Amino acid sequence: MAFEILSTCVNCYACEPLCPNQAIYQASPHFLIDPDKCTECIGDYLDAQCGSICPIEGAILDELGRELNPPGSLTGISPALLARYQAAVEATYQAALEAKTA
Amino acid sequence: MELPVLNISPAAASGGGCDSHACGSTGDQLGHLPEHIRAKVHNHPCYSEQAHHYFARMHVAVAPACNIQCHYCNRKYDCSNESRPGVVSEVLTPAQAVKKVMVVAANIPQMTVLGIAGPGDPLANPERTFATFRELSKKAPDIKLCVSTNGLALPESIDELCRHNIDHVTLTINCVDPDVGAKIYPWVFWKNKRITGREGAAILIAQQQKGLEMLTARGILVKVNSVMIPGINDEHLVEVSKVVKAKGAFLHNVMPLIAEPEHGTFYGLMGQPGPTHEALQKLQDACAGDMNMMRHCRQCRADAVGMLGEDRGQEFTLDKIEDMEIDYPAAMVKRAEVHAQIARELEIKELARTAKTELVAISGLKQDKAKTRPVLMAVATKGGGVINEHFGHASEFLIYEASEFGVRFIGHRKTIPYCEGGDTCGDGESALDVTIRELSGCEVVLCSKVGYEPWGPLEAAGIQPNGEHAMEAIEDAVLAVYAEMDAAGKLAAKPVVQQKAA
Numbered sequence A: 001m002a003f004e005i006l007s008t009c010v011n012c013y014a015c016e017p018l019c020p021n022q023a024i025y026q027a028s029p030h031f032l033i034d035p036d037k038c039t040e041c042i043g044d045y046l047d048a049q050c051g052s053i054c055p056i057e058g059a060i061l062d063e064l065g066r067e068l069n070p071p072g073s074l075t076g077i078s079p080a081l082l083a084r085y086q087a088a089v090e091a092t093y094q095a096a097l098e099a100k101t102a
Numbered sequence B: 001m002e003l004p005v006l007n008i009s010p011a012a013a014s015g016g017g018c019d020s021h022a023c024g025s026t027g028d029q030l031g032h033l034p035e036h037i038r039a040k041v042h043n044h045p046c047y048s049e050q051a052h053h054y055f056a057r058m059h060v061a062v063a064p065a066c067n068i069q070c071h072y073c074n075r076k077y078d079c080s081n082e083s084r085p086g087v088v089s090e091v092l093t094p095a096q097a098v099k100k101v102m103v104v105a106a107n108i109p110q111m112t113v114l115g116i117a118g119p120g121d122p123l124a125n126p127e128r129t130f131a132t133f134r135e136l137s138k139k140a141p142d143i144k145l146c147v148s149t150n151g152l153a154l155p156e157s158i159d160e161l162c163r164h165n166i167d168h169v170t171l172t173i174n175c176v177d178p179d180v181g182a183k184i185y186p187w188v189f190w191k192n193k194r195i196t197g198r199e200g201a202a203i204l205i206a207q208q209q210k211g212l213e214m215l216t217a218r219g220i221l222v223k224v225n226s227v228m229i230p231g232i233n234d235e236h237l238v239e240v241s242k243v244v245k246a247k248g249a250f251l252h253n254v255m256p257l258i259a260e261p262e263h264g265t266f267y268g269l270m271g272q273p274g275p276t277h278e279a280l281q282k283l284q285d286a287c288a289g290d291m292n293m294m295r296h297c298r299q300c301r302a303d304a305v306g307m308l309g310e311d312r313g314q315e316f317t318l319d320k321i322e323d324m325e326i327d328y329p330a331a332m333v334k335r336a337e338v339h340a341q342i343a344r345e346l347e348i349k350e351l352a353r354t355a356k357t358e359l360v361a362i363s364g365l366k367q368d369k370a371k372t373r374p375v376l377m378a379v380a381t382k383g384g385g386v387i388n389e390h391f392g393h394a395s396e397f398l399i400y401e402a403s404e405f406g407v408r409f410i411g412h413r414k415t416i417p418y419c420e421g422g423d424t425c426g427d428g429e430s431a432l433d434v435t436i437r438e439l440s441g442c443e444v445v446l447c448s449k450v451g452y453e454p455w456g457p458l459e460a461a462g463i464q465p466n467g468e469h470a471m472e473a474i475e476d477a478v479l480a481v482y483a484e485m486d487a488a489g490k491l492a493a494k495p496v497v498q499q500k501a502a
Helices: A049-053 A079-101 B024-030 B033-040 B096-106 B125-138 B154-163 B197-217 B238-246 B266-270 B277-288 B328-366 B427-436 B452-460 B474-487
Strands: B056-059 B111-116 B144-149 B169-172 B187-190 B192-195 B221-228 B249-254 B376-379 B396-403 B405-412 B443-448 B464-466
Touching: A049 B192, A079 B266, B056 B096, B096 B111, B096 B125, B096 B328, B111 B125, B125 B144, B125 B154, B154 B197, B169 B197, B169 B266, B187 B197, B192 B197, B192 B376, B197 B221, B221 B238, B221 B277, B238 B249, B238 B277, B249 B277, B277 B464, B376 B474, B396 B443, B405 B474, B427 B452, B443 B474, B452 B464
Parallel strands: B056 B111, B111 B144, B144 B169, B169 B221, B221 B249, B376 B443, B443 B464
Antiparallel strands: B187 B192, B376 B396, B396 B405
């Protein structure tokens, strides 16, 4: 039973001091959870601490691979709007890349 | 026509920043304060409008964690070309931050203030924030320390703040009503739980108010920042201003919402507009009846370095400071000399100002002024309190209001320079459009020089270009142009269509 931090983590440190088991540690390129230490906060807190302060939707998964904070749950930005925004960012990035190589 | 200069502060010669004569309301702002408070703010660029022409500040980004979410903030974003709160290029460890502060202090002796402002909330990162303060108060005792917070963790941090001799705290308060707060803060992290909506906002508001009371009770100066969000809290901020003043806040800084879709924030993506310049000014004026208002804020980054109008962060990146050795005791001697020189300069200007005010007051008695309407004028300056910037090179304009009561600073407006560098102008049209839009409401733009090409479009937009007051003191020039407009019969109660008068 353990959570997992994905590469969308922005290294904000917020979760690290909250973990009751000191399972979270700084690593490169992002923070990680030691699966041997993580108890998903069971017995310590009603809500998993890392998942309760993490500002990035989808950055932490539970043992079944489910997002603790699914899209839209933290920012209020709907998944559809977010997808459009991400597509626009990607397009701008690609355009800049092409302009650079051209 | 002779008019007094309102809110006078001395001109600057130290370079950088916006360096205007009266960028704010120093006279009103500091004049009535007790001496011990004046002593605390006289060299703090974010608390004293006058100080911001002379002294620099820096922020170190040691505090990435946050305990709340605001709808104008996106924690994923990082861009070195952007200047807005919450944005940084590199997060530092306390040791790296201490090194950076000492390098900057030695290289920019005017730097008097070190603030921790994020990119998250400093008090949600107590270990890193206080480790930085602890080291700095030992190693660089001549630097003022201050902190900017959302207030959620403020009550529990007060004792620690006092231990580090922090005598300035900036508290962001956007509302005192949880129903308003629910539209600004989607969640807060409180007592080991994420609490959403109105309930979360109510906790935040209660903590902010409690923290404000505790700070003022201990004699710590509090500046309240509020983000003006049209349709959400704009009308409510007048109430906020009253409440925070009653609780002893010293200064209120109402800032415009920054929200663009490319920032990826809730407000940006939902198309929430920021306020117009006119609406911002109107609200600042409405709050000013109850409170000292700050108008010179540049909404800087959580890792900004330099005078308020500038950011020299790129000169002091980690790789650049790594090998620098600083002899801080020697730097402190040099810094003290620079500070003493600025103090002498201010003293001389204060004497000149007093003399001038008396003169104006006497001649003012003889005036039998007719009622004239107020006029906004934009000024291009690169420092020293004089009109010394070409129209095409200005990346920001200072806005002054001339009226029958005198001249006062209103704020600044950023733009893209019409000629991006260089003296020859090529394809600058879109930049000119931006400038014309940014200068909406202004009837005159004063600059040291203005080219033939932008002249026509400016006039067509009702903004009279004027290059006749180059190198003159800003207030004097604004008053002179206002007098010319009056003599030409342009200051009747309603605006007259601009004609080429200059």
